[in-house]
Amino acid sequence: MANEPLANVRAGYNQWAAIYDHDANPLQALEGPIIQAAIGDPAGLDALDLGCGTGRHALWLANNGATVTALDFSESMLAEAARKPGAEKVRFISHDLHLPLPLSEHFELVVSGLVLEHLHDLNHFFTEARRALRPGGRAVVSAMHPAMFLQGTQARFTDPVSGEIVKPGSVPHSVGEFVMAAVRAGFTPTNITELAPDANFATRFPRAAKYVGWPMLVVISLRA
Numbered sequence: 001m002a003n004e005p006l007a008n009v010r011a012g013y014n015q016w017a018a019i020y021d022h023d024a025n026p027l028q029a030l031e032g033p034i035i036q037a038a039i040g041d042p043a044g045l046d047a048l049d050l051g052c053g054t055g056r057h058a059l060w061l062a063n064n065g066a067t068v069t070a071l072d073f074s075e076s077m078l079a080e081a082a083r084k085p086g087a088e089k090v091r092f093i094s095h096d097l098h099l100p101l102p103l104s105e106h107f108e109l110v111v112s113g114l115v116l117e118h119l120h121d122l123n124h125f126f127t128e129a130r131r132a133l134r135p136g137g138r139a140v141v142s143a144m145h146p147a148m149f150l151q152g153t154q155a156r157f158t159d160p161v162s163g164e165i166v167k168p169g170s171v172p173h174s175v176g177e178f179v180m181a182a183v184r185a186g187f188t189p190t191n192i193t194e195l196a197p198d199a200n201f202a203t204r205f206p207r208a209a210k211y212v213g214w215p216m217l218v219v220i221s222l223r224a
């Protein structure tokens with residue numbers, strides 16, 4: 001079955017939620033500043049965060065003046081988000097991104113951080129993101145770089161209680177598949193950044209040491 005590798009994504013993130021913000025994940029550290037720079041000043045924007053998790057981007061947006069709707073299908077990730085300062089300003093919705101978005105309004109900005117590897121249908125994701133935007137709206141989407149899969153790496157965490165390595169489930173899409181799904185949905189790419197950590201970053205995030213000079217992250221900016 002095409003989506004078999006994704007059968008446990010929700011359960012995996014429900015388990016990951018308790019430590020997601022505290023396990024020194026280098027990908028989040030690498031990604032945060034790039035996403036924020038790609039978005040610019042979010043004040044006054046109507047923004048939609050797809051796969052918001054514990055609210056990293058949704059809360060940054062809301063705490064900097066955006067009006068934010070944020071969707072995720074992991075109740076535990078959403079519960080972590082809801083506990084944080086500024087959460088009262090965000091409309092959180094439990095939703096599976098494989099289904100049509102449960103929204104009738106339109107947004108100026110769609111953000112989605114580190115979610116694409118968990119989706120088997122990129123066409124559906126980008127079509128829904130495009131449909132949610134007003135004319136001239138934009139999207140900023142990040143993903144673990146497909147080159148990470150060549151190193152045998154995918155989203156994973158170590159359960160602090162059992163010591164077990166848990167992989168919620170990932171699909172190794174290529175950068176070309178990300179971009180062409182976005183183009184088919186009616187987006188124009190305006191920037192694509194592929195980012196590798198340097199030695200200085202690796203001293204701060206030791207888990208990145210084996211990836212110095214190797215692409216860990218791709219961030220795609222799109223215009224509707």
Ligand SMILES: C[S@@+](CC[C@H](N)C(=O)[O-])C[C@H]1O[C@@H](n2cnc3c(N)ncnc32)[C@H](O)[C@@H]1O
Nearest residue numbers: 013051052053056072073074096097113114118
């Ligand atoms: C690596 S986390 C990223 C969370 C957040 N965007 C961030 O950057 O910190 C991936 C998130 O995608 C969510 N996710 C994965 N597949 C999903 C789906 N089909 N529908 C909704 N959310 C999904 C997971 O529950 C998880 O919260």
